[in-house]
Amino acid sequence: MSVTGFIPRTGTFTRWQQAMRVFRHGQEDLQQVFARIKENVPDRVVADHHKCVQCHYCVTHCPEGAISIQPNPLAYRGNYHWQPHHLKNIWLQAETGGKLLTGAGNDKAYFSYFDHMVLDACQVTNPSIDPLREPMELRTYLGSRPDALEFESGPSGPILKTKLAPAVQLDTPLMFAGMSYGAVSLNVHKALAMAAKACGILMNTGEGGLHADLYPYADRIMVQVASGRFGVDHDYLRRGAAVEIKIGQGAKPGIGGHLPGEKVDEEVSRTRMIPVGSDALSPAPHHDIYSIEDLAQLIYALKEATEYTKPVAVKIAAVHNVAAIASGIARAGADIITIDGFRGGTGATPLIIRDHVGIPIEMALAAVDDRLRQEGIRNRVSLVVSGGIRHSGDVAKAIALGADVVAIGTAALVAMGCRLCQKCYTGNCNWGIATQKPELTARLDPDRAAERLANLIRGWSLELKEILGALGLNAIESLRGSRLRLRGIGLSEADRRVLGIKNAGVGA
Numbered sequence: 001m002s003v004t005g006f007i008p009r010t011g012t013f014t015r016w017q018q019a020m021r022v023f024r025h026g027q028e029d030l031q032q033v034f035a036r037i038k039e040n041v042p043d044r045v046v047a048d049h050h051k052c053v054q055c056h057y058c059v060t061h062c063p064e065g066a067i068s069i070q071p072n073p074l075a076y077r078g079n080y081h082w083q084p085h086h087l088k089n090i091w092l093q094a095e096t097g098g099k100l101l102t103g104a105g106n107d108k109a110y111f112s113y114f115d116h117m118v119l120d121a122c123q124v125t126n127p128s129i130d131p132l133r134e135p136m137e138l139r140t141y142l143g144s145r146p147d148a149l150e151f152e153s154g155p156s157g158p159i160l161k162t163k164l165a166p167a168v169q170l171d172t173p174l175m176f177a178g179m180s181y182g183a184v185s186l187n188v189h190k191a192l193a194m195a196a197k198a199c200g201i202l203m204n205t206g207e208g209g210l211h212a213d214l215y216p217y218a219d220r221i222m223v224q225v226a227s228g229r230f231g232v233d234h235d236y237l238r239r240g241a242a243v244e245i246k247i248g249q250g251a252k253p254g255i256g257g258h259l260p261g262e263k264v265d266e267e268v269s270r271t272r273m274i275p276v277g278s279d280a281l282s283p284a285p286h287h288d289i290y291s292i293e294d295l296a297q298l299i300y301a302l303k304e305a306t307e308y309t310k311p312v313a314v315k316i317a318a319v320h321n322v323a324a325i326a327s328g329i330a331r332a333g334a335d336i337i338t339i340d341g342f343r344g345g346t347g348a349t350p351l352i353i354r355d356h357v358g359i360p361i362e363m364a365l366a367a368v369d370d371r372l373r374q375e376g377i378r379n380r381v382s383l384v385v386s387g388g389i390r391h392s393g394d395v396a397k398a399i400a401l402g403a404d405v406v407a408i409g410t411a412a413l414v415a416m417g418c419r420l421c422q423k424c425y426t427g428n429c430n431w432g433i434a435t436q437k438p439e440l441t442a443r444l445d446p447d448r449a450a451e452r453l454a455n456l457i458r459g460w461s462l463e464l465k466e467i468l469g470a471l472g473l474n475a476i477e478s479l480r481g482s483r484l485r486l487r488g489i490g491l492s493e494a495d496r497r498v499l500g501i502k503n504a505g506v507g508a
């Protein structure tokens, strides 16, 4: 891509404005003004490509609308097999001899199962419900449910005898996916926390710890414990509404993380509890977990540390054997399993891993829900899914496939301005999102961003109510795992078997 058009250097543009202002106030004649403009304005366009991350910030904010971005006619010439990006990547690696990094989620044209499933609607004998006139329940609980409820009789009716596991109430079956402070700016974390509080949902710290500015929102924050243990201490665990052990992430299954030292400023260092300027390396495995028994030990250590008052989640990437892994996690005592599909976003990952490792969230979710039901342990865990959720239709389909709650990451960033340029790993995010540079982070107003996030959550929640009404349901609970309300279009028999749905045109 190339940037064309007049690109005023900020200083030059300001001087030009000042010159015109002086002229308008009659303090200079026109000839003097033109002389000053000529002196200051460069006679040719100078683009600083080093700073460009193709995020469209300049196009969006140019006060003159003078910038456009067009395909570069001299870009690599590809063919059907050798696409331009293959050629470019080979050239880059031949230059550097290193791994290619990228950010955001997998953008390959892999088959989208969400786009090949459609929802049912009521007609005639099974009337739909008007969500404007009838109450609709979206409230959802995250946590383990007992196998059965026991009651004993009391003076004014039955009293629940069963001790319930701790659970977090969400006003709508949505939450924000884990994004670490360090990978994203503090303003992003503040916006997510404020929006989570306003909407009665959860945000997730990711692996970077909890900044003190977020303490007032901690009852709406899931705190994460990852392999690097950044920012983890007793106080951190105690503050969160729930604790999540991160084993894997959809964008980079099986590998660790790396926050470059230049992103570790004073604030990040204090929050992560590491020295300023040091690389924050998360190992690929947790060095104390090599079996389900080891995982169970960490789950119960965290439960002990929080006095059994908070649900403990385990986050894994969607991989081939995900159903068996989830079964082990449920048996290890987790209250929540988060499954992140291969389209999940990230601040930085090797390109080759992001684009070629992992499986779609739709398949992983269907397989996990099926396995847990077959084993009679589905009630023991809530399922949170994430990884490329684009709209409330994806949310409804995920819930029909068996999810309790759907987590959104990329969609939340887009609501704050992200243009999916995939250059998060450079630290030069011009939208003030995936950066720690003060001149860039200042561009994101956390109050305005929180408002936009809350609007998005409210909009999707309203749409979920519309969908429920069309399905003749008045509670999201009734849609959960109800695969009969889904039909496949253009799916193979094997796909439909894994998804557990019928083909469109096949009746009940």
Ligand code: SF4
Residues within 6 Å of the ligand: 053, 055, 103, 104, 413, 417, 418, 419, 420, 421, 422, 423, 424, 425, 428, 429, 430, 431, 433, 434
């Ligand atoms: S967060 Fe910023 S750098 Fe990352 S994809 Fe979005 S706009 Fe680009």
